[in-house]
Amino acid sequence: GNSVTQMEGPVTLSEEAFLTINCTYTATGYPSLFWYVQYPGEGLQLLLKATKADDKGSNKGFEATYRKETTSFHLEKGSVQVSDSAVYFCALNPPTGNQFYFGTGTSLTVIP
Amino acid sequence: DTAVSQTPKYLVTQMGNDKSIKCEQNLGHDTMYWYKQDSKKFLKIMFSYNNKELIINETVPNRFSPKSPDKAHLNLHINSLELGDSAVYFCASSQEGYSKGAFFGQGTRLTVV
Numbered sequence: 101g102n103s104v105t106q107m108e109g110p111v112t113l114s115e116e117a118f119l120t121i122n123c124t125y126t127a128t129g130y131p132s133l134f135w136y137v138q139y140p141g142e143g144l145q146l147l148l149k150a151t152k153a154d155d156k157g158s159n160k161g162f163e164a165t166y167r168k169e170t171t172s173f174h175l176e177k178g179s180v181q182v183s184d185s186a187v188y189f190c191a192l193n194p195p196t197g198n199q200f201y202f203g204t205g206t207s208l209t210v211i212p
Numbered sequence: 213d214t215a216v217s218q219t220p221k222y223l224v225t226q227m228g229n230d231k232s233i234k235c236e237q238n239l240g241h242d243t244m245y246w247y248k249q250d251s252k253k254f255l256k257i258m259f260s261y262n263n264k265e266l267i268i269n270e271t272v273p274n275r276f277s278p279k280s281p282d283k284a285h286l287n288l289h290i291n292s293l294e295l296g297d298s299a300v301y302f303c304a305s306s307q308e309g310y311s312k313g314a315f316f317g318q319g320t321r322l323t324v325v
Contacts, residue, residue, distance in 0.1 A: 143316040198308040205253040
């Protein structure tokens with residue numbers, strides 16, 4: 101079956117610290133992989149995506165690389181800001197069908 | 213120009229009532245979804261619907277029913293509301309085979325008292 105496993109939070113970092121949020125997946129074939137961000141009181145916004153192995157998605161200083169060999173799509177940012185405080189969701193879309201499978205979300209708080 | 217819009221944003225109602233949440237997308241997508249987000253931020257898919265089929269998460273009580281008057285709308289009807297239905301409900305849409313991800317509405321916070 102299809103599933104996504106994310107590291108549990110909450111995660112608390114100081115401003116300018118390095119961020120990693122781990123995400124691994126189980127899927128048949130080659131799914132598309134996504135990271136979504138949810139700011140307080142808002143809906144989910146697409147942060148970045150990758151559609152095939154070794155692709156790197158990037159946006160707003162965040163990056164994630166599609167690793168087929170380790171079935172992972174870890175989210176990284178070199179220097180976090182207070183404004184990055186949010187909940188981050190890893191998700192996959194299988195190659196057939198139009199379903200999205202989400203991880204449980206990781207809450208990030210960045211303190212000044 | 214909101215891509216996926218849902219109304220109302222907040223809904224407070226008494227147990228036993230029937231309520232609806234509306235959702236509209238102007239992206240021309242062929243698939244729409246309803247998700248429930250609980251207090252721990254866990255997202256649970258409730259329904260996905262396109263013009264071919266409705267896929268229902270078997271754990272969703274039959275008090276919940278989606279209604280799609282056309283391709284751009286997918287409303288959520290809830291009968292006999294219970295306290296445990298309190299949550300944030302998100303509508304989303306996507307285009308099959310497009311790999312651009314799903315686009316979400318801003319959410320409806322439902323509180324059952």
